[in-house]
Amino acid sequence: xxxxPHTTPPRAIPTLPRTSGQNPLPSAARPMPEGxxxxxxxxxxxxxxxxxxxxxxxxxxxxxxxxxxxxxxGYDVRALEREQQNLDADIRLLEAxxxxxxxxxxxxxxxxxxxxxxxxxxxxxxxxxxxxxxxIPLPRxxxxxxxxxxxxxxxxxxxxxxxxxxxx
Amino acid sequence: MTSSxxxxxxxxxxxxxxxxxxxxxxxxxxxxxxxxxxHEAYMKEATVTRQGAVPLPASRGAILDATGYPLATSVDxxxxxxxxxxxxxxxxxxxxxxxxxxxxxxxxxxxxADGTSGNNGDLLVQRNIPYAEGLTLDKQDLWGIRLVRSSxxxxxxxxxxxxxxxxxxxDGAGLWGVEAxxxxxxxxxxxxxxxERDALGRPIAFSQRAEKPAVEGGEVQLTIDRFMxxxxxxxxxDSLAKYNAKxxxxxxxxxxxxxxxxxxxxxxxxxxxxxxxxxxLDSIVRNRAITxxxxxxxxxxxxxxxxxxxxxxxxxxxxxxDTGVQKVSNYEIRNWDFSASGPQTVRQYLQxxxxxxxxxxxxxxxxxxxxxxxxxxxxxxxxxMGLAGEAEGQYRTQNDANWYAVDLATNSYGQGIxxxxxxxxxxxxxxxxxxxxxxxxxxxKIVTNNTSRTFGPVEVRQVIAPQTAATVxxxxxxxxxxxxxxxxxxxxxxxxxxxxTTLVSIPTGYDIDSTIASFVGFxxxxxxxxxxxxxxDQPTGGLNLGGQTAAPVFSTxxxxxxxxxxxxxxxxxxxxxxxxxx
Numbered sequence: 001x002x003x004x005p006h007t008t009p010p011r012a013i014p015t016l017p018r019t020s021g022q023n024p025l026p027s028a029a030r031p032m033p034e035g036x037x038x039x040x041x042x043x044x045x046x047x048x049x050x051x052x053x054x055x056x057x058x059x060x061x062x063x064x065x066x067x068x069x070x071x072x073x074g075y076d077v078r079a080l081e082r083e084q085q086n087l088d089a090d091i092r093l094l095e096a097x098x099x100x101x102x103x104x105x106x107x108x109x110x111x112x113x114x115x116x117x118x119x120x121x122x123x124x125x126x127x128x129x130x131x132x133x134x135x136i137p138l139p140r141x142x143x144x145x146x147x148x149x150x151x152x153x154x155x156x157x158x159x160x161x162x163x164x165x166x167x168x
Numbered sequence: 169m170t171s172s173x174x175x176x177x178x179x180x181x182x183x184x185x186x187x188x189x190x191x192x193x194x195x196x197x198x199x200x201x202x203x204x205x206x207h208e209a210y211m212k213e214a215t216v217t218r219q220g221a222v223p224l225p226a227s228r229g230a231i232l233d234a235t236g237y238p239l240a241t242s243v244d245x246x247x248x249x250x251x252x253x254x255x256x257x258x259x260x261x262x263x264x265x266x267x268x269x270x271x272x273x274x275x276x277x278x279x280x281a282d283g284t285s286g287n288n289g290d291l292l293v294q295r296n297i298p299y300a301e302g303l304t305l306d307k308q309d310l311w312g313i314r315l316v317r318s319s320x321x322x323x324x325x326x327x328x329x330x331x332x333x334x335x336x337x338x339d340g341a342g343l344w345g346v347e348a349x350x351x352x353x354x355x356x357x358x359x360x361x362x363x364e365r366d367a368l369g370r371p372i373a374f375s376q377r378a379e380k381p382a383v384e385g386g387e388v389q390l391t392i393d394r395f396m397x398x399x400x401x402x403x404x405x406d407s408l409a410k411y412n413a414k415x416x417x418x419x420x421x422x423x424x425x426x427x428x429x430x431x432x433x434x435x436x437x438x439x440x441x442x443x444x445x446x447x448x449l450d451s452i453v454r455n456r457a458i459t460x461x462x463x464x465x466x467x468x469x470x471x472x473x474x475x476x477x478x479x480x481x482x483x484x485x486x487x488x489x490d491t492g493v494q495k496v497s498n499y500e501i502r503n504w505d506f507s508a509s510g511p512q513t514v515r516q517y518l519q520x521x522x523x524x525x526x527x528x529x530x531x532x533x534x535x536x537x538x539x540x541x542x543x544x545x546x547x548x549x550x551x552x553m554g555l556a557g558e559a560e561g562q563y564r565t566q567n568d569a570n571w572y573a574v575d576l577a578t579n580s581y582g583q584g585i586x587x588x589x590x591x592x593x594x595x596x597x598x599x600x601x602x603x604x605x606x607x608x609x610x611x612x613k614i615v616t617n618n619t620s621r622t623f624g625p626v627e628v629r630q631v632i633a634p635q636t637a638a639t640v641x642x643x644x645x646x647x648x649x650x651x652x653x654x655x656x657x658x659x660x661x662x663x664x665x666x667x668x669t670t671l672v673s674i675p676t677g678y679d680i681d682s683t684i685a686s687f688v689g690f691x692x693x694x695x696x697x698x699x700x701x702x703x704x705d706q707p708t709g710g711l712n713l714g715g716q717t718a719a720p721v722f723s724t725x726x727x728x729x730x731x732x733x734x735x736x737x738x739x740x741x742x743x744x745x746x747x748x749x750x
Contacts, residue, residue, distance in 0.1 A: 086299075086303065088227075089243070092241070092242065092243050092244060095241070096241050096243050102324075103325055103326060104395070104398050105326060123731070123743075125743075132734055
């Protein structure tokens with residue numbers, strides 16, 4: 001496909017007198033380099049400083065928030081640990097009470113006094129072809145050893161935060 | 169310009185400058201010394217001052233019976249302390265003393281006086297308050313009151329098996345029994361928690377802390393069955409009272425496995441009221457079934473017979489002439505009742521428990537063979553059953569300088585040989601176990617934080633042939649069921665057993681007025697589920713023979729154990745008014 005010839009004549013660039021050490025025109029009026037269609041704006045120092053302060057503020061805020069969260073979580077963990085200790089102690093106490101309640105002397109005493117039972121004068125033996133039921137032991141005296149769960153894998157954003165000094 | 173400024177400096181300037189520089193230099197040097205040279209030492213001192221370690225006591229593990237029932241267990245408690253350092257603030261101390269006194273129902277003035285006197289250390293004011301009460305007290309946040317976790321040992325089954333279970337000292341260490349022998353497994357490992365504290369010793373919130381969690385104590389499960397133990401203990405207590413006996417022991421075992429199902433001795437200690445200053449503490453806490461030696465008497469005749477039969481020297485129908493006396497060297501050995509029965513078979517000699525028959529068999533066997541078997545039966549060495557304090561027993565052999573031919577004769581019917589009740593029952597168990605000697609054991613399982621060890625039957629050796637064991641078992645059955653009105657007969661079951669009576673050994677010989685009455689037997693004879701040894705020391709109530717005292721106790725114990733184990737009767741004809749449902 002044949003190209004259409006460009007008929008527009010080249011634009012003349014006005015020449016202005018220049019004095020050394022002085023910019024004759026404000027930046028907005030300065031001529032743009034040839035072929036560039038964008039306007040270049042200079043960022044003021046005030047803006048940079050403001051952004052820097054804002055960034056520092058945000059980072060500081062994140063750190064404060066995270067530290068607060070860690071502290072609160074730590075407090076929760078310790079409260080839960082205390083609660084677990086108390087529950088463990090309760091379990092041990094309850095199991096001891098269960099055991100004491102099934103003390104043989106106590107059973108016999110309750111049977112003869114409270115329930116009015118007497119020792120059998122005659123035994124009746126019944127032969128069954130089924131095995132006797134197995135004795136169900138009391139619950140374990142202690143909470144079974146709980147294997148510590150592996151902590152979940154660290155997320156990428158946690159690793160990034162971890163690289164920031166003071167956040168880990 | 170410089171030169172003009174210098175010209176303005178006077179000597180006063182120089183003095184001042186020198187003073188300032190010197191001061192800073194001094195401070196810098198001191199800082200360098202403190203923070204660099206002595207950094208570690210000061211750091212450690214600061215840590216000690218700032219950080220407080222809180223012990224995290226480990227819960228002591230339970231001792232369980234064979235069914236899983238806790239015979240000894242621990243529950244958490246608190247010990248209450250007064251922090252005397254904080255109680256220097258008398259106004260706050262007074263307020264705290266009022267609160268503590270009201271809570272503990274103690275005299276507040278006395279608490280205040282105690283808490284504000286003496287040094288600055290903590291003062292223990294109350295041990296082992298219940299855990300829930302401790303939490304309530306803690307919530308009151310009384311000034312200078314500190315709670316330290318502790319625990320107290322409970323024995324849910326009361327005083328049952330006190331000698332076997334053992335007891336804890338104030339330091340939490342076992343003093344005897346399983347508590348002492350398995351202390352390292354039961355006690356666990358205490359942990360600690362270090363936290364930063366303020367000047368008053370209070371933990372600082374969100375401060376650094378390090379924790380080593382406590383490792384819970386392990387559980388020790390015994391082969392003892394609390395139901396059988398209760399049966400045995402009651403029977404022993406009743407029999408000692410009935411026969412006015414000084415002491416005694418009963419052991420129940422599974423003859424096939426060596427598991428000890430019940431073991432009791434009297435006198436004993438009551439775990440609910442232990443007096444560690446008791447003048448006879450050693451005597452009452454001693455597990456006599458494994459620590460005390462005795463001469464087994466005629467129960468030994470079962471083994472003498474087994475040896476002779478195993479060597480093929482006699483059969484149950486072999487006979488000898490019982491003239492009432494056997495002469496050995498210069499000694500005359502007579503029957504216990506001074507009888508002379510004429511021609512007697514091995515079966516009859518056992519039924520009548522004739523000493524002359526034992527001497528006859530031992531002489532046929534010879535000392536070398538006899539003592540080799542005695543050794544194989546486990547006499548003269550520990551059974552390694554797992555508890556401390558077990559005696560090994562003793563006897564002389566033909567290789568000892570002070571051994572005489574008469575020793576063989578007396579040893580054959582259980583005199584001149586010292587054994588423990590456990591050794592005796594273990595040896596006789598071979599007869600119910602096809603001749604195999606099993607190692608007795610009382611601990612079946614130990615479960616610690618991350619390990620579980622199970623202990624099962626261990627066969628030590630084959631002592632006699634299975635046929636010999638069966639033959640002797642039948643002879644033992646004839647001893648009980650073949651003798652009219654034998655005290656060990658148990659309604660509903662065939663029993664195999666043998667009585668024993670021996671005089672009490674004293675330094676000058678034997679006390680002819682004191683006996684040790686015993687019985688060892690199996691039930692049911694056809695398929696022995698349990699073996700039982702009854703030993704009653706020095707019965708003084710007029711009856712003092714094994715057949716009169718120990719055998720009836722066997723019958724009492726065996727009847728209840730058969731009911732408990734639901735063993736079908738093997739001899740229903742002997743059941744009184746038994747009712748059979750079609």
